[in-house]
Amino acid sequence: MSETPKHVLLVEDEPLLREAVAEQLMDHGFQVEQAATGEEALDRLAEFAFDIVITDLRLPGIDGRKVIEGARELFPDIIGIVVTGYGTVKDAVEAIKGGAADFITKPFQFDELLHVLTVALEQRRLRSENAYLRSQLEERYRFEGIVGRSASMRDLFQLLETVAPTNSTILVTGETGTGKELVAKAIHHNSARRSHRFVALNCSAIPETLLEAELFGHVRGAFTGAVGTRMGRLEQAHKGTLFLDEVGTMSMALQMKLLRVLQEREFERVGDVHSMKVDVRVIAATNSDLSRMVAGGAFREDLFYRLNVIPVHLPPLRERKEDIPLLVHHFLQKLGQELLPPKPGPLSVSQEGMRRLMSYGWPGNIRQLENTLERAVALSGARTQIELSDLPQEIQAAAEIAGPAPFLLPDEGCDFDEFITTVEHDLILRSLEKTKGNKGQAAKLLNLKRTTLVEKLKRLEARGKSVWRQ
Ligand SMILES: Nc1ncnc2c1ncn2[C@@H]1O[C@H](COP(=O)(O)OP(=O)(O)OP(=O)(O)O)[C@@H](O)[C@H]1O
Numbered sequence: 001m002s003e004t005p006k007h008v009l010l011v012e013d014e015p016l017l018r019e020a021v022a023e024q025l026m027d028h029g030f031q032v033e034q035a036a037t038g039e040e041a042l043d044r045l046a047e048f049a050f051d052i053v054i055t056d057l058r059l060p061g062i063d064g065r066k067v068i069e070g071a072r073e074l075f076p077d078i079i080g081i082v083v084t085g086y087g088t089v090k091d092a093v094e095a096i097k098g099g100a101a102d103f104i105t106k107p108f109q110f111d112e113l114l115h116v117l118t119v120a121l122e123q124r125r126l127r128s129e130n131a132y133l134r135s136q137l138e139e140r141y142r143f144e145g146i147v148g149r150s151a152s153m154r155d156l157f158q159l160l161e162t163v164a165p166t167n168s169t170i171l172v173t174g175e176t177g178t179g180k181e182l183v184a185k186a187i188h189h190n191s192a193r194r195s196h197r198f199v200a201l202n203c204s205a206i207p208e209t210l211l212e213a214e215l216f217g218h219v220r221g222a223f224t225g226a227v228g229t230r231m232g233r234l235e236q237a238h239k240g241t242l243f244l245d246e247v248g249t250m251s252m253a254l255q256m257k258l259l260r261v262l263q264e265r266e267f268e269r270v271g272d273v274h275s276m277k278v279d280v281r282v283i284a285a286t287n288s289d290l291s292r293m294v295a296g297g298a299f300r301e302d303l304f305y306r307l308n309v310i311p312v313h314l315p316p317l318r319e320r321k322e323d324i325p326l327l328v329h330h331f332l333q334k335l336g337q338e339l340l341p342p343k344p345g346p347l348s349v350s351q352e353g354m355r356r357l358m359s360y361g362w363p364g365n366i367r368q369l370e371n372t373l374e375r376a377v378a379l380s381g382a383r384t385q386i387e388l389s390d391l392p393q394e395i396q397a398a399a400e401i402a403g404p405a406p407f408l409l410p411d412e413g414c415d416f417d418e419f420i421t422t423v424e425h426d427l428i429l430r431s432l433e434k435t436k437g438n439k440g441q442a443a444k445l446l447n448l449k450r451t452t453l454v455e456k457l458k459r460l461e462a463r464g465k466s467v468w469r470q
């Protein structure tokens, strides 16, 4: 075999047969992972992008056909081969209709399997590097560069498709790095305004005193240093889209002026007596809880309702872990194209590495994932596969703690409350360790309010659990 080794997932409930086939495949240069059940196979597939899945058709529980369907759902260009017993050829044909590339019947000679694999791999190569299937993947699981397959992301794509072409004001909320700006751009590019400008203004990046002039522009002599007349971002966005990032940091006075723009599409440049009309669509974004700010008097209620016509919420990455393999694939593909010198083959992450990536909590969300991969690719040197050791310490170490781990229920059962308390205790301790005892930051890591964390700590202490001491 040429190129990089192909990754095979071998699904067979008969251990002796499985071992024998695996060994021969490895002798022929394949990388092989084994699974004894369909359930196990789907778990593996959710963690790693295999090239090929070879599965027995008859398996206890989830059968081979379902395995192939599940695999292709995740990775449309995966090669599925089914192995059937005597008398189940009809089922194998059904499996092919469901997306398997080919089938072989038991008992078989290894050469037969090898032949089927070679043909399937060649066919796949001929499909011009999967351009067609990849574009299908792109269509199904992305919207303008926004990648995701989780239910929440699919709902988001649907919402975006509906609202993008309208003129409605949109409020995008989500933690840092969840893709708020990306979503705003996607909306613009899918609206009739796409041929005009997308103008972004980060309200928190500009000192309060300059923000007004930045937004509305100013006339000559409006203030010290205003030597000429300048167009503001609002005017620059005429007929296009104005993206107001971190809108929660705007002063009350400016909020009032923004409200007027939204209501009347009218404004004045700073220092000007004449009003100007402008045709813009406003998309605002924030990572603070604006409704809470309204309740606390820090944000105008009327402006909140004007902005929140269509709320778009982006869930944090830790709440949609199944998007991680797809995002990793997406970023590695992107990074691979930019690499100088180029690597000898497509980039991937070892199964172990992927597991850690999927169990980490990602406080910096997708931006952090992207940066982590960029760093890992740099550290991986000439290798095309990213290994565990290429990942930052905290991701290697945090593997077992963040996110719901798959717990096994012992045959004799367990005490529910005790178990949950232990998990709670463990998570809180580790978050405090990580933040060196800073309760505010620890609470943020766990997506809890600080007061909730403090309360939990008190309760744990009352139950005799040790808590963090600085
Ligand atoms: N679903 C996604 N698919 C692919 N890339 C994504 C996705 N979401 C975010 N990204 C990428 O992650 C990075 C961060 O996204 P973006 O800047 O839009 O986040 P943000 O929510 O605006 O963050 P902040 O609150 O820190 O400003 C960008 O490089 C963006 O392209």
Ligand SMILES: [Mg+2]
Binding pocket: 180, 181, 245
């Ligand atoms: Mg942003």
